Amino acid sequence: MNEQVPVENRAATDEAVLNIGGLTKSFGNNVVLDGVSLKVAKAQTVCLLGPSGSGKSTLLRCVNWLEKPDQGSVHLSGRRIGIRAGGVVMTQAELARERARIGMVFQHFNLWPHLTVIQNLIAAPVHVQRRNKDEVIAEAEALLERVGLASKRNDFPNRLSGGQKQRVGIARALAMKPELLLFDEPTSALDPELVGEVVAVMKQLAESGSTMLVVTHEMGFARETADEIVLIDGGRVVETAAPADFFTKPKTERARQFLQRYVR
Numbered sequence: 001m002n003e004q005v006p007v008e009n010r011a012a013t014d015e016a017v018l019n020i021g022g023l024t025k026s027f028g029n030n031v032v033l034d035g036v037s038l039k040v041a042k043a044q045t046v047c048l049l050g051p052s053g054s055g056k057s058t059l060l061r062c063v064n065w066l067e068k069p070d071q072g073s074v075h076l077s078g079r080r081i082g083i084r085a086g087g088v089v090m091t092q093a094e095l096a097r098e099r100a101r102i103g104m105v106f107q108h109f110n111l112w113p114h115l116t117v118i119q120n121l122i123a124a125p126v127h128v129q130r131r132n133k134d135e136v137i138a139e140a141e142a143l144l145e146r147v148g149l150a151s152k153r154n155d156f157p158n159r160l161s162g163g164q165k166q167r168v169g170i171a172r173a174l175a176m177k178p179e180l181l182l183f184d185e186p187t188s189a190l191d192p193e194l195v196g197e198v199v200a201v202m203k204q205l206a207e208s209g210s211t212m213l214v215v216t217h218e219m220g221f222a223r224e225t226a227d228e229i230v231l232i233d234g235g236r237v238v239e240t241a242a243p244a245d246f247f248t249k250p251k252t253e254r255a256r257q258f259l260q261r262y263v264r
Helices: 058-061 092-099 117-127 131-147 160-176 192-207 219-225 243-248 251-264
Strands: 014-028 030-041 044-051 071-074 102-105 179-183 212-215 230-231 236-241
Touching: 030 071, 030 236, 044 058, 044 092, 044 219, 058 179, 058 212, 071 179, 102 160, 117 160, 131 160, 131 179, 160 179, 160 192, 192 212, 192 219, 230 243, 230 251, 236 243, 236 251
Parallel strands: 044 212, 044 230, 102 179, 179 212
Antiparallel strands: 014 030, 014 071, 230 236
């Protein structure tokens, strides 16, 4: 797994793992993303904050082309996602190969209910990446140990708590050895007492140098763990700042309003 990277060095590099440029997306007459641009550097954790309906989740889905952007570009480690040279949209097979470079943790877990925990972890590395099954199983078992679920190896998802399901979801994303991790409100479907166990795993990932773009309403996590805060409202980036600045001296009136409503 990734070597431990000191927090103060996590964002030391200017290398952009993720580079989003001028992304727009509409559903009918509803403009959900309106020219969003942002970067995530290697080993950086960026938290996307904003009210419900501001476009955060749609932005994540456009990053890996689960939603096709109307305009704009997404580059992962310098390589464009979704569009081939000459402006041609990638085939589904090509998109699948590109998505394999991005791990996504969903709000509602999205585990395969008919597969055991270990089978959920190994399915994509074996069938999509065509990796050696024995090696993948060994790596998956190490990941389950890392998220504290080694004893649940052969359980089916319906035997797990919400927090356990989400930790399996994180391990499943890591099993693909992604260049970038996307988190779409990973704690919002959990009972309050289960939130901490998922946040602890995410903090560990940030501290170990994973590159992460996180949509969250967990302000404590954003304040303590993020390298950068991006506030989105109405499909636009309203403010970008380091956590210490965002939470104590926001630059915009909209950010001040957001903090008054969501931070206690």
